[in-house]
Amino acid sequence: MITKEDFKNYRQQLGFTNQQTAKRFFAGKDIVPTVDFNYINLFNTRLAEIIEKINTISHHSIEHESIKLFNRQNIHNIFEKLKKNQIIPKLNNQGRRPEQVYFSWMRGYVISNYFLKALSIIFEVNITDIDLIGDDDMINIDTFKRTPKADLEVNMKNNSKIRLEIQSGFQGVNDIKQHKVLEAKRIFLSESISSLAIHFDLFNGQVAFVKLDEIEDDSVNWITRQQMEGQTVFNIDQNYFVWKLIDKPPKFRDLFLGNHE
Numbered sequence: 001m002i003t004k005e006d007f008k009n010y011r012q013q014l015g016f017t018n019q020q021t022a023k024r025f026f027a028g029k030d031i032v033p034t035v036d037f038n039y040i041n042l043f044n045t046r047l048a049e050i051i052e053k054i055n056t057i058s059h060h061s062i063e064h065e066s067i068k069l070f071n072r073q074n075i076h077n078i079f080e081k082l083k084k085n086q087i088i089p090k091l092n093n094q095g096r097r098p099e100q101v102y103f104s105w106m107r108g109y110v111i112s113n114y115f116l117k118a119l120s121i122i123f124e125v126n127i128t129d130i131d132l133i134g135d136d137d138m139i140n141i142d143t144f145k146r147t148p149k150a151d152l153e154v155n156m157k158n159n160s161k162i163r164l165e166i167q168s169g170f171q172g173v174n175d176i177k178q179h180k181v182l183e184a185k186r187i188f189l190s191e192s193i194s195s196l197a198i199h200f201d202l203f204n205g206q207v208a209f210v211k212l213d214e215i216e217d218d219s220v221n222w223i224t225r226q227q228m229e230g231q232t233v234f235n236i237d238q239n240y241f242v243w244k245l246i247d248k249p250p251k252f253r254d255l256f257l258g259n260h261e
Contacts, residue, residue: 035089035098040079043103047075047110054114054202059248062118074113075106111168111200112151118249119154119164119198129155133163153193163187163195165212172203175225175233176210184212199236200245208240209255 016022024030048071055067064070082088082102091101120127131153152164165180176197184195195212215221221235243250 032089033097037083039099040088040102043099043106044075044079047071047103047106050107050202051075051110051114054245057205057246059246061121061248062115064114064117070114074110078106078109107170108166108168111202112166115166115200119152121249121251123154123156123162123252125154125157130164131155161193163193165195165197167197167199169199169201170203172201174199174201174208174236175223176212176215176236178222178232178234181212181215181234188213199240201241202245205245206241207243207245208236209242210234210236210240 011019011022014022016025021030051071052067055064088098088102091098091105116127116130119130123130132151133153151166154162154164156162163184165176165184167176176199180197187193187195197208197210197212199208199210201207215234219234221237222232223235225231225233242255
């Protein structure tokens with residue numbers, strides 16, 4: 001009679017000390033693909049093309065004079081920094097290739113930096129009054145991660161602060177993940193600092209402003225996205241979209257940030 005002990009002995013003779021190691025071996029999951037930098041170069045070219053197209057149609061007040069300089073500083077230089085610190089090969093998310101995770105992260109990073117000029121107009125502050133507070137570290141993979149922490153913090157003229165969660169949408173699906181809302185409410189309770197999500201829907205050329213700490217727990221906009229592994233998300237209602245990218249950015253003091261449902 002063949003027993004489980006026979007199974008174990010067989011695997012040990014093959015050189016496997018546990019089942020998981022054997023499974024990874026037979027599935028080829030222990031083989032990590034090398035990063036295809038030709039693939040990444042194509043992604044970098046596409047990032048530059050995205051910014052160039054957006055810059056062409058953006059309102060002149062937020063247009064960048066030297067888009068080549070912007071792309072060199074925010075695409076090429078950042079890529080070189082990530083490459084030097086060997087961050088790219090370690091990027092993984094739900095089994096996707098590191099090149100694809102890199103492109104996804106870089107899109108958000110580049111878009112956030114492109115619209116810093118717009119944010120300074122919206123909040124009527126200097127760009128130097130907008131601080132980066134997110135947890136993405138381009139030197140250490142251990143701290144290069146996405147967390148609920150907001151991306152930016154604006155030091156307002158009245159000495160108050162407001163945190164900004166900058167989001168970019170490229171497919172016409174506009175959601176806010178639940179943990180972002182929970183973190184915003186925690187920050188408001190503990191530090192009395194409001195958090196605002198600014199969602200750039202680049203597929204449709206519109207921008208939404210959502211005060212995260214004021215989203216109701218029983219809002220009808222809470223839905224489950226099956227394509228996001230059943231995550232609960234806040235679907236951004238069309239009424240939150242109040243700025244067309246081809247127009248001049250609105251002033252924060254003029255925005256209606258109440259309940260849009």
